[in-house]
Amino acid sequence: MYLPRTRSKTPPALYALAIGAFGIGTTEFMPMGLLQQIAGDLHVGIATAGLLISGYALGVFVGAPLITLATRRLPRKAVLLALMGIFTLGNLASALATDYTTLMAARIITSLAHGTFFGVGSVVATSLVAKDRQASAISTMFNGLAVATLLGVPAGAWLGLQFGWQASFWAVTAVGILAMVALALLVPATQNETAPVALSTELRTIASRPVLLGLATTVFGFGGVFVIYTYIAPLLTQITGFADAAVSPILLVFGVGMIIGNPLGGRLADRRLTSALLGTLVALAVVLGVFGLVLHNRILTVLLTGLLGAGMFATVAPLQLWVMQKAVGAPSLASSLNIGAFNLANALGAWLGSHVIARGFGFSALPWAAMLVTAIGFVLAAYALSEKPRVRTATCPQA
Secondary structure (H helix, E strand, C coil), rough: CCCCCCCCCEEEEEHHHHHHHHHHHHHHHHHHHHHHHHHHHHHHCCCHHHCCCHHHHHHHHHHHHHHHHHCCHHHHHHHHHHHHHHHHHHHHHHHCCHHHHHHHHHHHHHHHHHHHHHHHHHHHHHHHCHHHHHHHHHHHHHHHHHHHHHHHHHHHHHHHHHCCHHHHHHHHHHHHHHHHHHHHHHHHCCCCCCCCCCCCHHHHHCCCCCCCCCHHHHHHHHHHHHHHHHHHHHHHHHHHHHCCCHHHHHHHHHHHHHHHHHHHHHHHHHHHHHHHHHHHHHHHHHHHHHHCCCCCCCCHHHHHHHHHHHHHHHCCHHHHHHHHHHHHCHHHHHHHHHHHHHHHHHHHHHHHHHHHHHHCCCCCCCCCCHHHHHHHHHHHHHHHHHHHHHCCCCCCCCC
């Protein structure tokens, strides 16, 4: 069955992709709210339990290109179903884990589905709509990730508090099963797929200057947010003066901003991709800079937290679609690598923020460092756009 492209309605398959994105987004950061329970139950320190998040991120970064290359000749629907099966089994293994080593292994197995699911999912999403709605299709899928941040992660933390941390993984396992059913029923069996090009051609495409600049733009443009977001709790309490109990409600504002910014970025990119790419990066850099100016004003800080979430997710669809369009002949691989670049941005931002604090600049310096990182991403994008396009020898398979 092939679903016809339409301008007026959202293809149901996009909602199936969004359900999968919700489950993946929830399981990625859910341990943040369960660290004390996991550490106590498995007899490890909280810092050691926190490595469950780092291990997952590393698995995403390494697994994205490897899994994408391994499945490059398979039908995309079959790949999505297999990845969601890995995701579901990984969370089931996490729920059944009785020691730290087993839980870490289960987390790494789960993470292998992450990058390729979003990478292949982005290609499938763009194949379901007209060309002038491709960015919006990507943003619809990524809305599942935004909802996971707003609702899924807090819900997982609540379940863990009430019924034990294993209950949270059981719940995400159920989401995985639901996503598999939705993908099986709603995603068309074919999306006008063409035979994959030679592996050497794909690798040359990925190693080309435009694609590498696109990936670097994602790392730096997106990485600025995590210079702040990683340390948002102590920043809000120690600099702005909020009580500890106020942090969670303020983070909900951040999540609402993500849900607003994500479709906005998609619509802007549908109208003019290059303008949306540069404009969202500039807007994000401005928000980061203004954040540093209002830290001592509680009302403005809450407002800027929401704008930070909006600015961050407004960049997602333009960055993802831009890299896909630059990767002539290897859209799935480039798309998956860009998901890895988003995760690398997370790690880069957290690392840079820790160094800013460790060198004595304090939490109040984080917004300025964050603005600088995102500004570097803007410069990279502007430089890439200023280059004259080269003659392309490969043909791009229809998305």
